[in-house]
Amino acid sequence: MVIRMTAWYAATSFLLILIAASVLYGTVAGNLRAEDRRILTDTAANLRLLVADTPAFAASSSAAPTADAPRASSPGSGFIWFRLIAPDGRIERETAGMDREVPLAGFAALLALRPGAQDFATVQNEHGAPFELLSERFTAGGADTIVQVAIDRARDQRVLIKDRERLLFMLILSLGVCAAIGYAIARGGIRPVARIAAAAGSIRATTLHERLDTSDLPGELQSLAATFNDMLDRLEASFAQVSQFSADVAHELRTPVNNLRGELEVALGRVRSAPDYRDVLGSALEECGRINRVIDSLLFLARAEAAGAEPRREALDVAAELQAILEFYEPAALDSGIGLVLRADARLIAPCDRTLFQQAVGNLVANAIAHTGRGGTVTVALGPDAASAPAPMLRIDVADTGSGIAPAHLPHVFDRFYRADAARSSLGGNFGLGLAVVRSIATLHGGTVSIASTLGIGTVVSLRLPLRAV
Template sequence: MKPGSITFRLSILFALTTVLLLAGIGAYLYRFLDTELMQRDHAELVGKVALFRHHLAAVNSLSQIVSAPNEFRDAIIGHPHLRLALLDEAGNVLLSSADWRHGTEILKAPVAEDAAPGAIAIRMPTPGDPYHTVAAWGALGGGAGERALIVLSLDSREALELLANYRRTLFAVMLFGGLAAAVLGFLTARTSLWPLRLMAETASDISASRLDRRLEVANAPHELKALAASFNAMLERLRNSFARLSDFSSDLAHELRTPINNLMGQTQVALSRARSAEEYRAVLESNLEEYERLARMIGDMLFLAKADNAQAPLNAEEIDLRAELDKVAEFYQVLADEAGLKIVCEGEGRVVADHILAQRAIANLLSNAIRHTSPGGEIFAALAATADAVELRVSNPGPGISPEHLERVFDRFYQVNGSRERSDAGTGLGLAIVKSIMRLHGGDARVASEPGRLTTFTLQFPGSLSDLKNRSEVGQAGKTHSGGSQKG
C-alpha cells in the first residue's frame, strides 16, 4: 500500500477518526469517573465530620477527649481507609488513629486560618499525598466556648490506582482500536475501490485499434456511473474522431496523389523526346494549373487547421449581410450565366461578423450551388431574421443529397457520389471551410435536401456582439473535426 494511494489515506483517516473518537469518549468517562470517586469520598468525609461534631457536642472539655479517646476511635471502626485526629486550637493532637501518618505540619494551614466555627478546609489527594483530607471545627458542649479541630483523611490510593488502570486500559483500547480501524478501513477501501480497478483495467486495454471497448455502467456503483458514462462518451467521440481522421488521411492521400501523378506524367511525357518551345510551354501551363490547385488545397487545409484551434483571425464588426451577399452574387453571376443559371437574392439583415470570412462562406455556397444546379434553374439566396440571429438560406434545384449523406456533407473531402475522381477544379474542402467559418462566429451551418428536387444550405449568424462571444465559446467547446464537399 503506497503512501499516496487513496486506500492508504482512507485507512489512515479511519484510524485517526477512531482514535480521536475513542480518546474523546475515554477522556469524558475518565473525567466522570474521577469526579464521581472524589465526590463519593468527600461525601463520606463530610458525613463523618457531622458525626464527630455531634460527639464533640456531648463533651464538656478537651481533657475529657484525652481521657476517653475510644468513644471517638470507635466511630471509625469498619472504615479501614479512614484516619482521624482531633486537635486543640494550639495545634496539639488530642487524639489520633493508631495509623495516623500525618505530622502536625499538614494540619497547620487549617489551624492558622481565622475560620468561623463550622468552616471546612479540604486537601485533595495527589500522587505524592494520596489522602483526601477534610478539616472542620467542632464546638464542645461545656459552655466554655472551647472547640476542637476534626481532621479526617481518607486513603485514596485505591481510587488513584483505579484511575491509573483506567488510563492504561484506555491507551490500549485506543491503540488496538486504531489498528483495527486501519485494517477495516483498508479492507473497506479496497472493496469500495474495486470497481475503479476494473475500470482502470478496461481502460488499459483500450487502444487505437480497440476503441469499441466500453466501461460497464449498469453494475457500477452509483457514485461511479456518471464517471463511467462520461468516459464511454469520450471513447465514442474518440472512435468517431479516429474514423474521421482515417477517412481524412485516405482522402488527403488521394487528393494529393492525383495532381502529383498528373505533374509526374506530364513531365515524363515532355521529357520522353525533344519538343518545341510551344509544347514545353503547354506542359508548363498545365503543370501550373496543378500547382495552383495544390496551393489552394494547402491554403484551405491551413485555414481549417487554424480554425480548429481558434487561431484564425476574426475581425468581427457589424456589417450589412445583404450588401455582402449582393457583392458575391454579382461576381458569381458570370459563372451562372455560362451555365444558364440565375442567382436571386432577397431579404435584409445586419450581423456581427468578419466580412471577409462571411464573403468566403457565401462564395463557397454559391459556387457549390452553381456546380449542382440543373441548367436553366434558379439559385435562391434569402436572408431572414430570428430572435437573436440572422439566417442566410441558399437553395438550388438539382439531384439533391440522400439522407444517409446529409450528416457528412461538411466532412473534409467527403464524396456524396462515392467517386474518387473530382470532376471540377474544387479542392473538396469548400463546405468544411463554411462550417469552420460559422463556428468561428459562434453560428452554425446545416443542410436540408429533398432528393431530385431542392437542396438548402443555411448559415446562422449571431445578431449581436454579445451573442457572437457567447456562441463562439460554446462552439469552440463543442467543436469536432469535420468538413466536406457536396457532390450530389
C-alpha cells in the same frame, strides 16, 4: 495512497478510542474521589452530632476511630482518621497515629475556615501515601469546633493504577487493530480504482472500442467510470474521424498528383513541340492549383478550429457585399446557362470579417451553380432572421433549382470531404470541403448554417450571422 488512508483511519480511530478511554478513566477516578468525599462528609456529620449530643466526647483524652471509620479489614486501606480542634488551636481529640500519617499542616489553615464551610484537599504525606482531606468549622454547645477528617486513598490508587495498565494495553492493542482494519478497508476501497487504472492502461489505439464495466463498481466510482467511458467514446469518434480525414486527404491529393505525374511522364516520353509543352505545363499548373486549394482549405479549417481564433470584424453592408459576390460569379453562371437573382429588401449592417464572409457566401453560390442544371436559377435572399430573438441576426438563403439531396445525406453535408454522390468524384474540383469551410466561418462569427433539400426541386442553404458583435 493506501498507506495514507491506513494512517488516517488508524489515527482517527485511535484518537476516538483514546478519548473514550480518557473519559472512562476520568469517570472512574472522579467517582472514587466523590465516594471518598461522601464518606468524609458523612463522617464529619456524625462527629458534629456526636459532639452536640455528647459534649464530653470532645474533651475526652482517649483517641479511637469512629464506629464506621474502617472501609477495609486492615489499617492503611481506606482507613479514616479524624481530629477535633478547639478554637484556640488546641487538639481536643484525634485518631491514634493521625499526627504521624496526616499532620495538622496538611489541612486548611484554621483561621481561613468560615463557620459551616467545608474545605477538601488531596495530599500525600511524607511517606508518599495519598489522602483525601476535609476541614470543617461548626458550632456546638455555644462554642466553635473544628473537625478534620482524612481517608486513606491507597486502595483507590491501586485500582486506578491497574485501570491505567489495562487501558494502556488496550490502547496499544487497539492501535494495531485499527491499523490492520484501516489497511484492509483502504485496500478494499482502492481495489476498484486500481481496476479502473489497469483497464485504462490496457487501452490502445486498436482497443478504443473497449469500455469499463460499471456494474460491480461502488456508487461513488460509477460516475467516474461513466465519465471515462464517455471520454473513450469521444476519443474513438475523434480517432475514427482523424483516420477518415487522413484517408480522405490522401485520396483527394492522390488524383491531382497522379494526373500531374502522368502528364509530365507523357511529356517526357518523347520530344515535343513548344505548343505541346505549353499545354502540358498549363495542365500541370491547373493540377497544382487544385492541390493548393485543398491545402488552403485544410489550413483554414485547422486555424478556425484552433483555440482563440478570432475574425477581424468590420461593419459590412451585407447587401452590397452580396451584389459584388454575384457579379463575380455571373460569368460562370452565364456560361452554364444559369440565372443569378439577388433579393435584398433591407439594408443590414453586420460586424463580419470581409474576406471570410466573401469566402463563405462564395462557396455557397459556387456549390449552388455546380448542382444546378442549365436553365435553372440560383437565388440569394437577404433579410433579418425572425426566429433569432432576443439576439438579432441576419439570414442569407442561397437556393438552387437543382436535383436536390437525399435526406440520408443531409446530416453529413457539412463534414469534411463528404459528398452525396457515392463515387466521391473529384470532377469539377469538388473536394467536399466547401460546406465545412462555411460552417467554420459561421461558427467563428457566432452564427449557424443549416440546409434543407427536396429531391427533384432543389436545395436551400441558410447562413445566419449576428447583427452585432458577440
